[in-house]
Amino acid sequence: MSQDGYRRILHIDVDAFFASVEQRDFPELRGKPIAVGLNAVRGVVASASYEARKFGVRSAMPSSQALKLCPDLIFVKGRMEEYKKISQEIFSIFARYTDIIEPVSIDEAFLDVTDVYEKYTYAMEIAKLIRKNVREEVGLVVSAGVSYNKFLAKIASDWRKPDGLCVIHPDRAAAFIDRLPVKAIWGVGPVTQKKMESLGIRTGKDLREQDISFLNQQFGKAGISFYNFARGIDNREVTTSRIRKQVSAEVTFSHDEGNLQKLEEALEGIVDRLITRLEKNNFSGTSLTLKVRFHNFKTITRSETTDRILADKPHILELAKKLLENVDRGGQTVRLLGVSIGNRVEEENPETLLPLSIGEQTELPL
Numbered sequence: 001m002s003q004d005g006y007r008r009i010l011h012i013d014v015d016a017f018f019a020s021v022e023q024r025d026f027p028e029l030r031g032k033p034i035a036v037g038l039n040a041v042r043g044v045v046a047s048a049s050y051e052a053r054k055f056g057v058r059s060a061m062p063s064s065q066a067l068k069l070c071p072d073l074i075f076v077k078g079r080m081e082e083y084k085k086i087s088q089e090i091f092s093i094f095a096r097y098t099d100i101i102e103p104v105s106i107d108e109a110f111l112d113v114t115d116v117y118e119k120y121t122y123a124m125e126i127a128k129l130i131r132k133n134v135r136e137e138v139g140l141v142v143s144a145g146v147s148y149n150k151f152l153a154k155i156a157s158d159w160r161k162p163d164g165l166c167v168i169h170p171d172r173a174a175a176f177i178d179r180l181p182v183k184a185i186w187g188v189g190p191v192t193q194k195k196m197e198s199l200g201i202r203t204g205k206d207l208r209e210q211d212i213s214f215l216n217q218q219f220g221k222a223g224i225s226f227y228n229f230a231r232g233i234d235n236r237e238v239t240t241s242r243i244r245k246q247v248s249a250e251v252t253f254s255h256d257e258g259n260l261q262k263l264e265e266a267l268e269g270i271v272d273r274l275i276t277r278l279e280k281n282n283f284s285g286t287s288l289t290l291k292v293r294f295h296n297f298k299t300i301t302r303s304e305t306t307d308r309i310l311a312d313k314p315h316i317l318e319l320a321k322k323l324l325e326n327v328d329r330g331g332q333t334v335r336l337l338g339v340s341i342g343n344r345v346e347e348e349n350p351e352t353l354l355p356l357s358i359g360e361q362t363e364l365p366l
Helices: 017-025 063-069 080-094 123-137 150-159 170-179 190-198 204-208 212-219 221-229 260-280 313-325
Strands: 009-014 034-037 045-048 074-076 101-105 108-112 142-147 165-167 247-257 285-294 299-305 334-344
Touching: 009 123, 009 150, 017 034, 017 045, 017 080, 034 063, 045 063, 080 101, 080 108, 080 123, 108 150, 123 142, 123 165, 123 247, 142 150, 150 165, 150 170, 170 204, 190 212, 204 221, 212 221, 247 260, 247 285, 260 313, 260 334, 285 313, 299 313, 313 334
Parallel strands: 034 074, 142 165
Antiparallel strands: 009 108, 009 142, 034 045, 101 108, 247 334, 285 299, 285 334
């Protein structure tokens, strides 16, 4: 907890994730109403671009209904493996700022930055950096909400979508909640919304004016949550059971780079940051992965697993350079370069592998 007694919670959500990936990768789809899903009798929209949402097209909507709302809707077959890969890239950006990450889905997460926000002056600055990193390195847009609990951070991220950033300060939370329609309150679905409105509860202010016994009587245990949410109270912590599987560092060039020597020079700085993060996270691993993103956002990876822990700069840098030299760039320029260490070695069994010393020489099969 911070000195003022408040936590700093971020909610980050990728805008129209699947649809945005398709528009990023296929320029002919940009600016057009598209739906990721199957155009069939029993088809369902998995994701809709914001151009399609203007017509009322939404995720989980039957494809037939979506076409009635938007006759020019373009259906695109989903690429789940690609979405998973991009999700991992985005979550690796989150991990630069905090280890307390609670995934909500493939395209959204809560981050608790209470212990680190002061290094950036404000939690909002971390949200700005994440938005900038994702835009420049992944080519996608995210919306971010910042507040002192999960309930308000989630509402804040939805408030100015797409491409939004909203901060709900503790001093302004009550006034903010009062203006909300009840459907924006966490846990209020269509059925509950209808019931609330039949009871004259249409806004957050209306909800706050109800006593806890009445809400408990009408909505059971959920009534207690509604009572607290209407008052800006949410004590749920950001929790994560994820075990870090890799540690990475990367750089996005200000101008696409095609010179191999300059790319190798950039690797040295990347490896320096990687080693710092390995030490910070007490992480040891035996596999190295090189990530190369070209000017058109096409991304490839090349990996090598060794029989020793990758711990020192000369060894990591040598291996990364050899992987880079073996990449067939075909004359393409590079937008992003990254290196990660994976295949984690658990602390309870460290004797299985020995770290290389700085001066030790080894042949690296490639």
